[in-house]
Amino acid sequence: MSDRIVRRPDAPPPRLDEVDERILWVLASDARIPNNRLAAAVGIAPSTCLVRVRALEDAGIITGYRAEVDIARLGFSIEAMVSVRVHAAARHELREFAKRLLRVPVVLDVSFLAGDKDFLVHIACTSTEQLRDFVADELSGDPSVATTQTSIVFERLVADRELQARSYGELRRWQA
Numbered sequence: 001m002s003d004r005i006v007r008r009p010d011a012p013p014p015r016l017d018e019v020d021e022r023i024l025w026v027l028a029s030d031a032r033i034p035n036n037r038l039a040a041a042v043g044i045a046p047s048t049c050l051v052r053v054r055a056l057e058d059a060g061i062i063t064g065y066r067a068e069v070d071i072a073r074l075g076f077s078i079e080a081m082v083s084v085r086v087h088a089a090a091r092h093e094l095r096e097f098a099k100r101l102l103r104v105p106v107v108l109d110v111s112f113l114a115g116d117k118d119f120l121v122h123i124a125c126t127s128t129e130q131l132r133d134f135v136a137d138e139l140s141g142d143p144s145v146a147t148t149q150t151s152i153v154f155e156r157l158v159a160d161r162e163l164q165a166r167s168y169g170e171l172r173r174w175q176a
Contacts, residue, residue: 014059019044021168023052024061029161031065076106076124078131079153082139083117090144094118097144106134117149 016024022042026033033041039049056062071079086097098110101121108122121139125131131150139148165171 013061014055016061018169020052020056023049024056025161025167027053027062071108071124075126078125078128079156080123080125080131081151081153082121082123082135083113083149083151084119084121084139084145085117085147086119086144087146093144097142101138104134104138106130 019042023038026038026041035050035053036046038053039046042049044052053062086094090097094112098112098119101107101110101119106123106125108124110122111120112118113120123131123134125134131152135148135150139145165174
């Protein structure tokens, strides 16, 4: 049992200061950075840094630490984005539909959308046959699904925050 205080989901988000945002910025770039290096990078004592990181976790701002995996090197050479629209009669089941999709092993993530589609489903497959089977069986075969549109991902590029900006404040001020 953890002795950490878990923030209620309906509680307002805590106010962050510049130090909290610098901690988040550095962790977003390198989640494996040791606490003493993180503290030095943001200019605070290691003990203070550890307390702040735990507070950010407890507040639900830091939701986890993940390894970035090159799935293509593991044999999942086909990535696709499948947009899905459900029938109007199934609108009340949107959340359950998304949860069911998240249990399918090839699904990486599901996004709820505004507009003419309801979901964008990101999947990774070992072959076009596996992709076809997913779309046919898990989506088109579902009576709540009205339409699907599949787009194969040729290449996925991820933003490098260090090249884009030096802080979240700089991102907030950005204008085209």
